[in-house]
Amino acid sequence: MTPLDIMEALRDVPEDLIDIDYEHLSVSCTAEQETLRTETDMPENGKRMRGSIVLSYLMTACCAAACIGGIAVLICMTKLSGRYSVQPQDPAPLQPAVTVTATAAFPNTATTASALYTDLLIRNTAQPALTAESLTYTEQTSVPVSTANPVIQTTAPPVTTASETVTATHTTASVTKQTPDLL
Amino acid sequence: MHDDSRIIALLQKRDEQALKIIREQYGTMCFQMAYRITGNREDAEECVNDMLMAVWDTIPPLHPEKLxxxxxSLVSRKAISKYKFMHSQKRGGTQFSSALDELADILPSGECVENQIEQREITAALTQFLRQIPPDHRRIFMQRYFYSDSVQTIAQTNQMSADAVKMLLMRIRNKLKDYMRKERLL
Incomplete structure (x- = not known):
């Protein structure tokens, strides 16, 4: 015998035992509430479920928006930091190409340029921290020296092989000289 | 609100209006009973429809005094059958259980004779037991195990606390157990 057997056997008892005025006892009092519970509460549950679904969608959307915003901020910060950051400069090539343009009215410009070149070369090797201002110094004040190009890399190792060009434009004399290994 | 005798008279005259009145007047109660057993709205609705069909098929020749x-009784039987069917589907679902179901169709009520005799004995014992206990105990017992009301509902309709209802139901069950042992059914 199982509980289900007893439940089924209960369905076969005489009607006078079943008749407990259930219609008025239960139906009129609580069955209406149960009707509400079984029928109208289901839409309520549905509403609650729908509300929770909408809420979850909203939360998902907010999370997605926050993620996208965070990524955008990261990108902007990366770009800004790249723009304003101090980028390490590439070491300049070993080319202290000192170009001396002599425009003075010397009869022998080539000689003058050569002397000037020698002077500069000595200064360059003697004073590694040679600046553009110091390059303007010359005993021959009449010879203007272009200081546009001399880029002196103070951190670079001493010049060992460099090509230097001395040009005298007045008499169209151009001297190109290969510097020896001085150091 | 139609009188039961008028509804039964309509059924005796094979007037389909009686079924409409039954559905309107008792449909909610029957649906609740079936729903409490099956736990499924569609199944409960199907049980109510089956019950109306059974009413149409059995009245006449039957002539119940109260509807x-x-x-x-009709709707709870339908609901229990549905409950058993659904649980057998859940439990089995194999070819063996399908074969058993196919063979069950050729047996009366799907049960063997021994089971039917045992069921009748149980029914007779339950009837005797229910006649012995006090009417208020019988009402609470039937509310719980025939109409499948919740303990809260029973407590509310009988102006009792839920704990008192639980305690009373436990005492009635113990009495029933003793009675069934006495009748050698357990």
Whole structure:
């Protein structure tokens, strides 16, 4: 015998035992509430479920928006930091190409340029921290020296092989000289 | 609100209006009973429809005095059958259980004779037991195990606390157990 057997056997008892005025006892009092519970509460549950679904969608959307915003901020910060950051400069090539343009009215410009070149070369090797201002110094004040190009890399190792060009434009004399290994 | 005798008279005259009145008047109660057993709205609705069909098929020749007990008995039987069917589907679902179901169709009520005799003995014992206990105990017992009311509902309709209802139901069950042992059914 199982509980289900007893439940089924209960369905076969005489009607006078079943008749407990259930219609008025239960139906009129609580069955209406149960009707509400079984029928109208289901839409309520549905509403609650729908509300929770909408809420979850909203939360998902907010999370997605926050993620996208965070990524955008990261990108902007990366770009800004790249723009304003101090980028390490590439070491300049070993080319202290000192170009001396002599425009003075010397009869022998080539000689003058050569002397000037020698002077500069000595200064360059003697004073590694040679600046553009110091390059303007010359005993021959009449010879203007272009200081546009001399880029002196103070951190670079001493010049060992460099090509230097001395040009005298007045008499169209151009001297190109290969510097020896001085150091 | 139609009188039961008028509804039964309509059924005796094979007037389909009687079924409409039954559905309107007792449909909610029957649906609740079936729903409490099956736990499924569609199944409960199907049980109510089956009950109306059974009412149409059995009245006449039957002539119940009151409709509520008769309808309750019919719909709860349908619901229990549905419950058993659904649970057998859940439990089995194999070819073996399908074969058993196919063979069950050729047996009366799907049960063997021994089971039917045992069921009748149980029914007789339950009837005797229910006649012995006090009417208020019988009402609470039937509310719980025939109409499948919740303990809260029983407590509310009988102006009792839920704990008192639980305690009373436990005492009635113990009495029933003793009675069934005495009748050698356990």
């Amino acid at each position: 509520v007990p008769y309808l309750a």
